[in-house]
Amino acid sequence: LRTATKKTEVGHELSPLSVMFTLEMCRAYSGWPENKNFHTDIDIAKKKGFLSVLVEASVSGAYINEILTRFFGAGWFKTGKLRLTFLRSVHPPQRLTAKGIVREKIEEDSGIRLVVEAWVENENEEKVTVATASALV
Amino acid sequence: MTWEDIEVGRECEPYEYVVTEEAVQGYLNALGIGNPWYTHDSPFGGPIAPGLISKSDAADPNWWFPFVDRSAFLHARSEFEFIHPLRVGKKVTVKGRWVEKYQKRDRNWATIEAVAVDEDGLIIVKSRTTHTV
Numbered sequence: 001l002r003t004a005t006k007k008t009e010v011g012h013e014l015s016p017l018s019v020m021f022t023l024e025m026c027r028a029y030s031g032w033p034e035n036k037n038f039h040t041d042i043d044i045a046k047k048k049g050f051l052s053v054l055v056e057a058s059v060s061g062a063y064i065n066e067i068l069t070r071f072f073g074a075g076w077f078k079t080g081k082l083r084l085t086f087l088r089s090v091h092p093p094q095r096l097t098a099k100g101i102v103r104e105k106i107e108e109d110s111g112i113r114l115v116v117e118a119w120v121e122n123e124n125e126e127k128v129t130v131a132t133a134s135a136l137v
Numbered sequence: 138m139t140w141e142d143i144e145v146g147r148e149c150e151p152y153e154y155v156v157t158e159e160a161v162q163g164y165l166n167a168l169g170i171g172n173p174w175y176t177h178d179s180p181f182g183g184p185i186a187p188g189l190i191s192k193s194d195a196a197d198p199n200w201w202f203p204f205v206d207r208s209a210f211l212h213a214r215s216e217f218e219f220i221h222p223l224r225v226g227k228k229v230t231v232k233g234r235w236v237e238k239y240q241k242r243d244r245n246w247a248t249i250e251a252v253a254v255d256e257d258g259l260i261i262v263k264s265r266t267t268h269t270v
Contacts, residue, residue, distance in 0.1 A: 019169045028167035057212040058192040062168055065189045069172070074180040077188065077222035084215045 004072050004137045006112050014071045014100035014116065017063055023092045026055050055090040060120035060129035063098035068118065071100065072135040079113075079136040088128040095123040100133070111136040138203045140238065140245035140270040149200045149233040149249065156186045156225055164190050175225070185222040188262070193217070194231045195251035195266035204247070204270050211269040213246070220260040228256040236265070245270045 003015070030039035038045040038054050045053045061084045069076050090096065100118035107113075118131040161175050164187060172187075179185045193215045201210075223229065233251035240246070248267045254260055 017170070021169070025167050025169060028163065056192070058189065058196075058215070059168065061192075061215060062164075062187065062189050063170075065187065066168075066170055066172070069174075069188060074222075077181070077185065077219050080188070080217070080219040082188075082215075082217045082219075086212055086214070 003070070004075070004114055004135070006137055008102060008105075008114060008137065010102050010105060012102040014067050014102075014118070016097055016099045017067050017070075018095060018097040019063065020095050021055060021059065021090070021092050023053065026053055026059075026092045029059060030056055050089070050091070052091040055092060055094070057084075057086040057129065060084075060086070060090070060096060060098070061131075063096060063120050064100070064118045064129065064131045064133070067098045067100055068116065068133050068135070071116070072114075072137070075135045075137060079111075080133065081135070082131060082133045084129055084131045086129050088122070088126060090122060090128050096120050096128070100131075106134075108136065113137075140204060140247065143204055143235050143238050143247050143270065145235050145238055147235050149197075149235070149251075151230055151232045152197060152199065153228055153230050154191070155228045156190055156223060158184070158225055161186055161190065161225055179222070181222050181224070184225045186225055188217070188219055190223075191229075191231075191253070193251075193264050193266045194253045194262065195233055195249040195264040196268070197231065197233070197251075200233060200249060201268060201270075205268065206270075211244075212266070213269065214265075214267040216265040218263040220262060221255070223253075223255060223261045229253050229261060230256075238270075
């Protein structure tokens with residue numbers, strides 16, 4: 001699972017993760033049918049002015065977190081830092097793809113910290129969430 | 138209550154949750170992903186929870202909903218610092234406090250910082266979430 005090492009170079013691309021996120025998944029993630037809101041109920045979403053239900057922003061954060069987990073391995077859970085900024089709304093069904101690239105290597109007392117620029121894009125290749133992440137290797 | 142009622146520095150009511158095997162499986166199914174570390178074994182000995190399984194401890198609805206206009210509730214940013222993995226089945230206690238509020242682009246914003254600690258006293262994650270209010 002672990003692919004990041006001290007020898008990982010700036011410019012290394014993380015393995016992407018691509019998922020077709022459906023209405024059923026959106027509802028499951030947001031607690032349907034107990035939770036009826038604009039994340040789960042189409043009528044409520046339309047009354048709020050949306051085209052359809054709105055995917056919770058944290059969904060794209062979860063996909064970014066997963067590619068970072070697979071990249072950094074165990075170190076992610078002990079030294080990982082993640083900053084997410086949510087840019088665009090997502091309506092299902094929508095293919096979401098998480099990607100990342102190593103942008104910087106920083107020497108610290110306890111090791112080398114790799115800094116990753118990561119994002120989730122929709123099927124129009126628009127970034128819906130962007131992130132800066134890092135962990136020790 | 139509104140944005141004006143948010144007191145920077147005020148602590149939020151702590152809350153607890155347990156990440157069960159069922160919760161992890163439901164989370165993975167909803168996202169359409171799989172990883173044996175979450176369901177079978179990990180380098181830490183036994184399954185661990187995905188890092189963002191709580192979505193963000195600092196975004197707990199019970200802390201935000203008294204103050205927000207839910208129809209215009211915008212999740213803008215979240216930050217996380219992972220300290221220890223959360224083992225599946227452990228109880229987590231989350232403490233938080235309001236750390237800032239400001240106005241920008243005709244919107245009201247506020248931020249909560251939270252710390253999640255497991256039943257053994259290990260800090261799992263520190264988080265920080267900013268929403269429109």
